[in-house]
Amino acid sequence: MSLIVQKFGGSSVADAERVMNVASIVTDTYKQGNNVVVVVSAQGDTTDDLIEKAKEINPKASKREMDMLLTAGEQMSIALLAMAIEKLGYPVVSLLGWQAGFKTNSNYSMARIKAVKTERLKKELDKKNIVIVAGFQGINKYEDLTTLGRGGSDTSAVAIAASLHADRCQIFTDVEGVYTADPRKIKGAKKLQEITYDEMLELATLGAQVLNNRSVEMAKKYNVELEVLSSLKRVPGTIVKEVATVEKMLVRGVTKDSDVARVSIIAIPDVPGIAFKVFGKLAAKGINVDIILQSVGRDGTKDITFTVARDNGEESVALIKELLSLNDNQIVCDTNVAKVSVVGAGMETHPGTASKMFEALFEVGVNIQMIATSEIKISVLINEEDADRAVAAVHKAFLPEDE
């Protein structure tokens, strides 16, 4: 007998019909002789609707009370899913985050899981119950409710899988798995059978919104085998694990990330400590910097260019302007940019991946502004309007349709 953890997002349980669909997936898994723990998010737009309600009353509400409000969303969805499973005639029990043993720190709205106390979960599984757990939520040492932040239900599912040593953690979404590129945009984008944790992490970071990053990190740390699959079409999905079969592919995927702003500091004095000051300041404000490029000094001055999330662009400019007493001509922010990346563990042993990418971009006339590489990824920053064309060209170069 296996223990399977299944996670369903908000769109998978958006209405009564979809809740019944999930109930049938869950009970089919149970019928096959498995123990099943199910993690669910709030239905459809419930969380957004609740945030809207809160804003109407107090846009500056405390995070504690926001968490009290939002955790009601999953509470409703676990109860409804349990009722659907009762209707199908199977033994079931729903548990809130705290009932399922989720102990977190007190960082309301972005809490970290400290432990999952599995006594209750185990007791319910011993009773042969299908156990429905509210994702995204836990309880802190003051016995107050907390939330894990957006995408936290993935993390809840992986944490349960890790704590119970589950055989597999299935993350159901509205896509059929992880693709080599966005299948709605790139002709010939292929679903991957397997992918490594590291590759998945790079893809997630680069804007493929299939899995929450923290959940992949946790899966890697505790060696939880993940499967990303569709709640609407019952076909095998993509397995995420430590070592993936190569499938004769050099790269796993090509991604586009438009949530980028490029900040350039121009012609500042070439004295020691500037970079330290700049990036120290940004780090102190919690702004993550991605690609960094520093020009060679000339005439006693140099340029520093870096990328941040688009929302952080203006704030970064303001911070650095004040820090270095710059004028408007010395620092600019460009949000008309996008990052295109190829990801694949295979590329580190294959020389020429970078040049193959640059060639593909050159052939379709895309200008490269910045380049960053790691062991399993090459990213380029380009004009945003070129991005879709760039992804198509790079995908065609590495993953030709007929292969």
Next chain:
Amino acid sequence: MSLIVQKFGGSSVADAERVMNVASIVTDTYKQGNNVVVVVSAQGDTTDDLIEKAKEINPKASKREMDMLLTAGEQMSIALLAMAIEKLGYPVVSLLGWQAGFKTNSNYSMARIKAVKTERLKKELDKKNIVIVAGFQGINKYEDLTTLGRGGSDTSAVAIAASLHADRCQIFTDVEGVYTADPRKIKGAKKLQEITYDEMLELATLGAQVLNNRSVEMAKKYNVELEVLSSLKRVPGTIVKEVATVEKMLVRGVTKDSDVARVSIIAIPDVPGIAFKVFGKLAAKGINVDIILQSVGRDGTKDITFTVARDNGEESVALIKELLSLNDNQIVCDTNVAKVSVVGAGMETHPGTASKMFEALFEVGVNIQMIATSEIKISVLINEEDADRAVAAVHKAFLPEDE
């Protein structure tokens, strides 16, 4: 410094504007130097909407999962009210039923409060917080959520007031207090300044839907002084306590209850044990019988007539028909009836109350079908279409407008 418990129903917190209104009532009470604990129900139609959602998925959902679903309603309203109070700049914390210490039995959907463990409540009050508590809910020994049944938020408020020895428990509603009759229907209906627990209990039982009966019983038992008042108009309400000032009134109120059916068993053999069988059967099925009238035997037969809640009428007929093997002519159910009552602790020392009531009904041509009396109440069963006219006539007889 006093400790005040305030309870607001669903209509008082139905939208953002009303939530802000409640926040201002609460903070005004706090500003006057009082400790304040606030009990709130779910917003507006939330509970009904959730029940609808559940029915769509599974009309026979377990009560445990229904309670899991419904308790989310108050969770949302306490968070929103806390946010509104934060906006006004006062220290506040919201607590779920279980966080506020509500321990109940495991009778899901109709749980009884076993204890209120007040440690957390006291801690928050010591910190000078306004404490917002989710009404209607608690937790059982399995650490599962329970609800107290409809109107349970009143009971939650009284239980907190009793446990903390509060100076007063204010129940805010959409009426200004307890009236001698329904003020929307009876010209000259007057708001009472004070009323006893027993009178309030009779009025509640008789259809004046101001206070939940269990909450009044609990208030009487623990001697909690209640005040029924309006959340929309800031004027003094009606105080409910052990001994009320008489206000020169013989009766406290005149009520109409249309939730009645009259069942008549006609010409059955006048043998011993019939009444025992009939009412034993109904009791076993959980059907409450109100007024009972048995005719004197004649020709070896007798008639038995009684009233039940309207919903129980047909079931009662079916049960007794089978029990006594009756035909359709021997048992009839009439739902075209209503019960009109006068209530007042004063009447037991004033002879002639009954005859004054009957005279008033006679003068407006209302026929009396059945009569029941207790120490503080006289009820008559009449045709439903006569009921409003009857209430007006009786009210005028006992509580003339110019008094």
